[in-house]
Amino acid sequence: MTTQQRGPALPEARGELSAALIDHLRGGATPLPDEHAAERAQPYGDDLQLALYVCYEPHYRGFAGVDEECEWDPALIGARRLLEDRFLTALRHDAARGHEDVDDAFGDLLVEPVHGTGVSHHLQDEGELWQLREYAAQRSLYHLKEADPHAWVLPRLWGRAKAGMAAVEFDEYGGGRAERVHARLFADLMDDLSLNTEYGHYLEAASAQMLATVNLMSLLGLRRSLRGALVGHFATLEVTSSPASRRLALAMKRAGAGPAAEFFYTEHVEADAVHEQVVRHEVVGGLLEEEPQLAADIVFGIDATVFLEDRFGDHLLACWRAGDTSLRVPLPAPTGAPRQ
Structure with a gap:
């Protein structure tokens, strides 16, 4: 385990999705979001968007006090994929503007x-x-x-x-x-x-x-x-x-x-x-x-x-x-x- 000493602090949660992911990054045992939790979430809402942001940040500079190896944590990536799919599905529906090419x-x-x-x-x-x-x-x-x-x-x-x-x-x-x-x-x-x-x-x-x-x-x-x-x-x-x-x-x-x-x-x-x-x-x-x-x-x-x-x-x-x-x-x- 390599704990990161520098970087921003983990933020306060904005709902159950982000709370679970932030706790996971701290080494806690809160169950990570499943497919049903992702489907219920507002795709552009505070909770899902903060949850995605904290999933992505280990690929950049990370968070202070968080294990650097979490970047490739299979459980974290699995939860991230569910949230990404919820976000992507909404975008493909809402952002389409009918362009031909x-x-x-x-x-x-x-x-x-x-x-x-x-x-x-x-x-x-x-x-x-x-x-x-x-x-x-x-x-x-x-x-x-x-x-x-x-x-x-x-x-x-x-x-x-x-x-x-x-x-x-x-x-x-x-x-x-x-x-x-x-x-x-x-x-x-x-x-x-x-x-x-x-x-x-x-x-x-x-x-x-x-x-x-x-x-x-x-x-x-x-x-x-x-x-x-x-x-x-x-x-x-x-x-x-x-x-x-x-x-x-x-x-x-x-x-x-x-x-x-x-x-x-x-x-x-x-x-x-x-x-x-x-x-x-x-x-x-x-x-x-x-x-x-x-x-x-x-x-x-x-x-x-x-x-x-x-x-x-x-x-x-x-x-x-x-x-x-x-x-x-x-x-x-x-x-x-x-x-x-």
């Missing part, structure tokens, strides 16, 4: 509405500093491990798709420079916003909607059979990132969030405009050239990503327009003024 799915992504109503539009036009801080706290669950879930697809690709994916991932990891790794840049953004930069710190506060967006990446990344869907997911992020990042950079500047907060998004405006072309033409194009039967999976990856991101955005905007926090645990007030 990959080009049709991309067509919707490439159209920027004249009068957008999403989160980045709101933050650019009227967002307040407290809302930017909440947005960053929630997004930290992904951005502090940015690009990691997608790296799992590399050994499952070859040819143009592998080369293109490796080129984009190399940029995400700072082109060989530690200070330019995008996860490091996001930590600098958080520092400007007086947020805690420790990996996983805001898991307790994060909404189920945010957990679902991160869990989708992990689910697709860990299943070789869903490599096409992961490529579709990655392509969606890259295609939509540049215009949204431009708006978020303006939001950070308008709110006086600080230079690192603004820089994270200005960096993505330029980088992701290039990445979009590489992903669409080399990664997606190369994969379809080698494995045309994966077209439907790529479309599913695109549609599932849009569906979950829209749910997350709707949650944020509904809370903010009501004057409420989007977090389960409100953020403490900043300790000082943002850096200028």
Whole structure:
């Protein structure tokens, strides 16, 4: 047994599924969820999404005080599979948008509405500093491990798709420079916003909607059979990132969030405009050239990503327009003024 000394603490449970899995990671004897428990669970709810998140985290940096060997615990993986199937079944039903092919799915992504109503539009036009801080706290669950879930697809690709994916991932990891790794840049953004930069710190506060967006990446990344869907997911992020990042950079500047907060998004405006072309033409194009039967999976990856991101955005905007926090645990007030 190798007990991990560092890493985030295990979170508090949000229901019977997550309680059982958290107890299992602590070495307890609570029975793990069976097929009936998984079928009864709300697929996008707090309990199932937190349960999935704690199942996936041993594949990343793990939890403090948890046996590192639990990553390949057969019982844990078996329970995870049941929860994944519940989540996937719901997504295949709810996220379908009737796209005929990959080009049709991309067509919707490439159209920027004249009068957008999403989160980045709101933050650019009227967002307040407290809302930017909440947005960053929630997004930290992904951005502090940015690009990691997608790296799992590399050994499952070859040819143009592998080369293109490796080129984009190399940029995400700072082109060989530690200070330019995008996860490091996001930590600098958080520092400007007086947020805690420790990996996983805001898991307790994060909404189920945010957990679902991160869990989708992990689910697709860990299943070789869903490599096409992961490529579709990655392509969606890259295609939509540049215009949204431009708006978020303006939001950070308008709110006086600080230079690192603004820089994270200005960096993505330029980088992701290039990445979009590489992903669409080399990664997606190369994969379809080698494995045309994966077209439907790529479309599913695109549609599932849009569906979950829209749910997350709707949650944020509904809370903010009501004057409420989007977090389960409100953020403490900043300790000082943002850096200028």
